[in-house]
Amino acid sequence: MQMTNEEFLTNVGMEFKVARVRKDLTRPQLAKLTGLSIDCIGDVENGKVDAHILTYKRLFDALGMKVETLL
Numbered sequence: 262m263q264m265t266n267e268e269f270l271t272n273v274g275m276e277f278k279v280a281r282v283r284k285d286l287t288r289p290q291l292a293k294l295t296g297l298s299i300d301c302i303g304d305v306e307n308g309k310v311d312a313h314i315l316t317y318k319r320l321f322d323a324l325g326m327k328v329e330t331l332l
Contacts, residue, residue: 271308273317273331278306280324295319 264272281291288306292299297319304310305320321328 274306274308276331277320280326294323
């Protein structure tokens with residue numbers, strides 16, 4: 262069965278949150294590293310938004326993640 266868009270965004274958000282927690286970063290700290298707002302990071306982590314690819318790139322870079330993590 263194919264994953265819905267909502268399920269996909271939830272899974273992606275959870276991967277970012279897990280990576281952030283593993284790096285012992287708070288949302289405000291990650292916001293400073295990425296230039297994104299705390300609210301934006303929260304929305305991505307909670308799967309509430311289909312963020313722009315460059316938003317994801319900023320998170321990948323700051324968290325030391327690779328795109329393959331989500332595939």
